[in-house]
Each structure stands twice: as C-alpha cells, then as structure tokens.
Amino acid sequence: xxxxxxxxxxxxxxxxxxxxxxxxxxxxxxxxxxxxxxxxxxxxxxxxxxxxxxxxxxxxxxxxxxxxxxxxxxxxxxxxxxxxxxxxxxxxxxxxxxxxxxxxxxxxxxxxxxxxxxxxxxxxxxxxxxxxxxxxxxxxxxxxxxxxxxxxxxxxxxxxxxxxxxxxxxxxxxxxxxxxxxxxxxxxxxxxxxxxxxxxxxxxxxxxxxxxxxxxxxxxxxxxxxxxxxxxxxxxxxxxxxxxxxxxxxxxxxxxxxxxxxxxxxxxxxxxxxxxxxxxxxxxxxxxxxxxxxxxxxxxxxxxxxxxxxxxxxxxxxxxxxxxxxxxxxxxxxxxxxxxxxxxxxxxxxxxxxxxxxxxxxxxxxxxxxxxxxxxxxxxxxxxxxxxxxxxxxxxxxxxxxxxxxxxxxxxxxxxxxxxxxxxxxxxxxxxxxxxxxxxxxxxxxxx
Numbered sequence: 001x002x003x004x005x006x007x008x009x010x011x012x013x014x015x016x017x018x019x020x021x022x023x024x025x026x027x028x029x030x031x032x033x034x035x036x037x038x039x040x041x042x043x044x045x046x047x048x049x050x051x052x053x054x055x056x057x058x059x060x061x062x063x064x065x066x067x068x069x070x071x072x073x074x075x076x077x078x079x080x081x082x083x084x085x086x087x088x089x090x091x092x093x094x095x096x097x098x099x100x101x102x103x104x105x106x107x108x109x110x111x112x113x114x115x116x117x118x119x120x121x122x123x124x125x126x127x128x129x130x131x132x133x134x135x136x137x138x139x140x141x142x143x144x145x146x147x148x149x150x151x152x153x154x155x156x157x158x159x160x161x162x163x164x165x166x167x168x169x170x171x172x173x174x175x176x177x178x179x180x181x182x183x184x185x186x187x188x189x190x191x192x193x194x195x196x197x198x199x200x201x202x203x204x205x206x207x208x209x210x211x212x213x214x215x216x217x218x219x220x221x222x223x224x225x226x227x228x229x230x231x232x233x234x235x236x237x238x239x240x241x242x243x244x245x246x247x248x249x250x251x252x253x254x255x256x257x258x259x260x261x262x263x264x265x266x267x268x269x270x271x272x273x274x275x276x277x278x279x280x281x282x283x284x285x286x287x288x289x290x291x292x293x294x295x296x297x298x299x300x301x302x303x304x305x306x307x308x309x310x311x312x313x314x315x316x317x318x319x320x321x322x323x324x325x326x327x328x329x330x331x332x333x334x335x336x337x338x339x340x341x342x343x344x345x346x347x348x349x350x351x352x353x354x355x356x357x358x359x360x361x362x363x364x365x366x367x368x369x370x371x372x373x374x375x376x377x378x379x380x381x382x383x384x385x386x387x388x389x390x391x392x393x394x395x396x397x398x399x400x401x402x403x404x405x406x407x408x409x410x411x412x413x414x415x416x417x418x419x420x421x422x423x424x425x426x427x428x429x430x431x432x433x434x435x436x437x438x439x440x441x442x443x444x445x446x447x448x
Contacts, residue, residue, distance in 0.1 A: 024049070024318075025318075025321075026049055026050055026051065027050045027051070027081040027082060027317055027321050028050070028051045028052075028053075028079060028080050028081045028082070029042070029045055029050055029051065029052045029053070029080065029081070029082050029083075029084060029317065029320070030052075030053050030054075030055070030073060030076050030077070030079070030080035030082070030083045030084065031052065031053070031054040031055065031084050031086060032055050032073045032083065032084065032085050032086070032090060033054065033055065033056045033057065033059075033085075033086050033087060034056075034057050034058060034087050034089060035056065035057070035058045035059065035087075036056055036058075036059050036062035036063065036378055036390060037086050037087060037300070037302055038084070038086035038300060038305065039054065039062060039063040039066065039067055039376060040305075040306050040309075040375040040376045040377070040397070041086075041300070041305055041306070041309070041316065042054055042063075042067055042084075043063070043066050043067060043376060044309055044316055045316050045317045045320070046066075046067065048315050048316065048317045048318075049317075050317040052067060052068065053067075053068050053069075053070050053076060053079075053080075054067050054068065054069050054070065055069070055070050055071070055072065055073035055076075056069060059390075060389070060390055060391060061380050061389045061390065062378045062379070062380065062389045062390045063376070063379070063380065063389075064380035064381065064382070064389065065380050065381030065382060066376065066379075066380070066381055077097065077102065080102075081103060081321065082103045082104075082105060082320055082321050082324045083097060083102060083103070083104045083105070083324075084104075084105045084106055084320065085104070085105070085106035085107040085278075085299075086106060086299065086300055087106075087299050088107070088111070088112045088115050088116055088298060088299050089112060089116075090106070090107040090112075091107045091108045091109040091110070091111065091112035091113075092109055093107065094106060094107030094108055095107075095108050095109055095274075095275075098275055098277075103321070103324035103325050104277060104324060105277050105278050105320050105323065105324050106277070106278040106279075106299055106300070107278065107299075108274045108275065108276045108298075109274075110270070110274040110276065111271070111274070111276050111278075111280065111296075111298035112298065114296040114298050115295070115296045115297060115298045115299070117160070118158065118160035118201055118295065119137050119160060119201070121295060121296045122135060124270070125282075125293050128266040128267070128270075129266065130262065130263060130266060130291075130293050131262075131290045131291060131292055131293075132292065132293060133203050133204045133206055133285075133292050133294075134203070134204040135201050135202065135203040135204065136201065136202050137160065137199065137200075137201050138199070138200055138201070138202065139198055139199050139200075141186055141190035141193065141194050142190070144186060144200070144202060145183060145186055145187055145190070147202065148179045148182060148183045148186075148202070149183070152177075152178045152179045152180075153177065153178070153179050153204065153205075154173075154174045154175070154176070154177055154179060154182075154204070154205035155174050155179060155182055155202040155203060155204060155205055156171060156172070156173045156174070156202070156203045156204075156205050157171060157172040157173075157174075157182060157185070157186065157200060157201075157202060158171055158200060158201045158202075158203060159171075159197045159199070159200050159201075160199050160200055160201045170196075170197065170243070171243060172185055173205060174205060182202075203294075206285050206287065206292055207285075207287060208285045208286050208287030208292070208440075209230075209285070209286050209287070209437045209440055209441060210230065210231065210283065210284070210285055210294075211228060211229070211230055211259065211283075211284055211286060211437070211441070212227075212228070212229045212230070212231060212281045212282065212283045212284065212297075213226065213227075213228060213259045213260040213263050213264045213265075213281070213282055213284065214226065214227045214229065214264060214279065214280060214281030214282070214297070214301075214304075215227060215260070215264060215279075215280065216278065216279050216319075216323060216331070217268075217271050217276055217277060217278060217279075217280060217323075218277055218322070218323035218326055218327065218328065218329065219271075219272070219275050219276065219277045219323070219326040220272055220326055221268065221272070221328070222256075222264075222265065222268060223323060223328075223329055223331050224255060224256060224331065225253040225254055225255055225331065225333055226253070226254060226255070226256055226257075226260050226264075227251055227252075227253055227281075227304075227308070228251060228252055228253075228254060228257075228259065228260075228447070229249050229250070229251040229281070229301075229304060230249065230250045230251070230431075230433075230434070230437065231246055231249050231283065231304075232246070232247050232248045232249065232427060232429070232430055233245065233246055233247065234247065235247060235349060235427075236427070237427050237428055237429040238429065242349060244342075244348075244349040245302070245349070246301070246302060246303055246304075246342060247341075247342045247426070247427045247430070248303070248339065248340055248341045248342055248426070248427050248430035248431075249301075249303060249304055249307055249339065249340055249430070250337065250338070250339035250405060250408070250430060250431035250434060251304070251307060251308075251311065251337070251338050251339065252311075252336065252337045252338070253311055253333040253334070254447070257446065257447050257448055258291075258445060258446050258447070258448055259284070259286065259291060259441075259446040259447065262291050263282040263284055263291060263293050264280060264281065264282045267280065267282075276298075277323055277324055277326070278298070278299065278300075279297075279298075279299065279300050279301070279305075280296065280297065280298050281296070281297040281301060281304075282294075282295070282296055282297075283295050283297065286441065286444065286446055287440075287444070288443075288444050291446065303340050303342055303375070303397040306340055306375040306397040306399065307338050307339065307340035307397065307399050308338075309375065309399070310334075310338040310340065310373065310399035310400070310401050311333050311334045311338040311401060312331065312332070312333050312334075313332040313333060313334060314329075314330075314331050314332045314333075319331065334401055335403070336401060336402055336403040336404065336407070336408070337401065337402060337403075337404065337405045337407075337408045337431070337434075338399060338400070338401045338408055339399065339400060339401075339405070339408045339409060339412055339430050339431045340375070340397045340398065340399040340400075340412065340430070341397065341398050341399075341412055341413070341416060341426050341427065341430050342377075342394070342396075342397055342426060342427075343377075343395050343396050343397070343398055343416060343419065343421075343424050343425075343426045344393050344394055344395055344424070344425060344426065345359045345362075345388060345393040345395060345421065345422070345423055345424055345425070346358070346359065346393060346423060347393060348392055348393035348394055349392075351391075351392075353391065356391055356392070356393060359388050359393060359422070359423070360388055360389070360391075361387050361388060361389075362387065362388045362421065362422060363385050363386065363387050364379070364385075364386040364387065364388065364395070364396075364419065364420070364421050365419075365420040365421070366418050366419060366420065367417075367418050367419075367420060368418055370418070372415070373398055373399045373400055373411070373412065373415045374396055374398060374415065374419075375396060375397040375398070375399065376396055377394040377395050377396045377397060378390030378391075378392055378393070378394050378395060379395060379396060388421075395421065395424065396419075398412055398415050398416045398419070398426075399412055399415075400412030400413070400414075400415060405431050405434040405435075405438075406431075406434075408431060409430070409431045409432070412430070413428070
C-alpha cells in the first residue's frame, strides 16, 4: 500500500487515490459481515479500481473515510457482481444465492458446521482418514471429572457446540501427565463453567509444531499455490496469556505437499459437492509420529487475509471474480516468507468501554512517509488522518516479507517502529521460532 506524508512530513496525512483501471473490467463487490473484519481487504479491492460496498451488522465508526457502508445488503444483491461473506454464519444465505446463479465467495451450511461444531468437524476428519487425536465430548462436568479419574493423562479442555466465537478461546492445556492439574481446574470452576460452556471436549494432548495448511477453493478445485502458516494466538510472547484469536502469523506459499495432501487436500470432493467457494484451513499439530488435524477455518483468517496481501501479487478483485464464477486461476505469489504482527491498544483483548474511551479517536502518526505493509483494523480516516475507531483497540496489522523468515521479521518490525501511537503494544516474537520449526518439519518430511 503506497501513500505520502502530509506537508509537515510526519506521515500522518494519508489519503490513497483510487486507481483508474484502464482496459480492465471494473466489478461491483458487496462485502457482508457480522462485525468489522474484512475492511482492509475491501479497501484493497477498492484501490484496484473496483466499486465496493460493505454491510456490517455490528459496526460503529470503523472504516469511516475508507469505505462505503450500507444499512441493508439484501437490497444490493442484484447490484453486485460478486458477494463476499467474510465470516461463518452466512452459509444458508450463501448456498441460496449460489443456487440462484449469483457469484459468491465464502459460506455454505456444510463449511459453517465444520468450523462451528467441533464434534462434526472431527467426525468429518475421521471419515476422510485423517489422523485425529482421541477426544471425548461432554455436557456434564461431573462425568468429565470421572473420566479424568478413570483415564488419567494430559488433555486439552475445549469449548464446543454453538458458543460465541470469543468463548472458544477459553482453552486450558493440562501440563501434568496424570491430568491432576486439569482435574483441579475443572473441579474448582465447574459451577461457573457449567453456566457458560454447556458443551466441551477433552482432547488428548500431543506435543509438536502447530501449523496450518490452507488454500482457496473455486467450487471445483483448490487453487495453487497453497499456504503454510504458523499462528500465534496468545497475548504475550512465548505463547503466554489469554487467547486473543490471533496476535500474528508467519507464512509461505508453495506447491501442494504432504502436510496439505493429508489434511485440507482431502476435503476437495466434499467441498465440490456443496459448491463451496472461498478459503479453507486446517490447523494441525505435527510431530515425528504423524499429522494431527485440530480444527477447521472455513472463511478468511484474521490477520491471515491481511498478511496474504503481502505475498499475493495477483489483483484480488480479478482473483475473487474468477473463483466466484468457478473459473481456474493462476495465483501469482512472492517467493520466500511473509509475516504479520497485530498492533493493538488497551483494553484489547478485553471489553472495557471506559478504558477504550481513553484511546478512541487518537490519531495514528508516522515518523516517515511510507505506508507499505500497513493494513487497517479498527481505523477510520478523518480529514486525511488515520484515527483509532471501533471499541476493541484492534488497530492494524503490519506485514513484512523477505527471502528468509528473518528478513521478513526485520521488515515488519522496522515498519512498526515507524508508527507513533500512545500505548500501542504487540508481540515481538512472531516468526522467531521458524528456524527450529522448519528443521523439524523438514526432518519429518511434511513440506515435500
């Protein structure tokens, strides 16, 4: 993303001109969201010269000055050349629109269930021959406690069933081999947890490298290259603190390999049957004994979709129009590595309106002109200035790329150093374990 600084040279004034597309089709894109998630992608497509409108059910001032927001998306279905659903929960609508002949990216009832219903997702993995970890599902905490007594071991407690997405981060990984630490946690908290988490899963713990294998699907086949990504979900460096959804991700594009073929690649026929078009990922734990798929993501990942913009050379508008119409597409990507770091302000990741009032509307300043690698989160533009918007403190994603992971790290963190925002914080270790992780993955043969 290119830009220029203001007259004083502090780089805070930024208004990117809309490119004029000459000799290329100009499409109409309608983004449909539950909350402010895909504004950066919509803005990217707008700046390629396409017309973009966004419906966001729960939104305040996010993206003001960047995008046109509309109060009703269904009245614009006939207007749009491509409709993009950026989250799960729109599956029925997406299936209906595809049957009516509309070009749609994202969503289907089947893929919604894969992600939203942990038991169903695991059952589908088993049906397709993936090596799933032993797990037991419960709706009674006393039965779970008895299970831990009868079958001692290390387990991971995971909320399941239809619970709010934020609550799915309420995970606890046992560290003791006899499971006594998890037993104590559940025993002491069962009254509280039983009111909030009605269904949950105890999954056998396995050590290894956490890695995702993913690709875009055009309703008929996977589009290559595929993506291999490493997520950092906890708030603090070293994977400490609360689950946030995501604080940063490192990745690279490649041709299909063993990791992909034994996980996400097995989904091809079932995705084709339901006509799914969009992005799909399976997050896994891998070690020398095997690949253990953990969960599906059947939508854009956040901040994955922002970081993908650092690595994809093709124009996003052309790409989405093609796959929405079930066309093949040669996706052009950079060689090497990309990573992205989520930059936030308090009270993130918590909901505290009074605390957020301190940071709301603060101007985001830049030491030097140049906005490459900056991707908007909950941001608005007022008189050409970027300001903190929304109510969460999820401000932006900063990306970098390089021929090595260390080069990508240096570029991303040097770009962060150019930002001036009061009390902004972020993880400093995104991509830092690549040397060790890559050695293991190469030794185990999963990247071939």
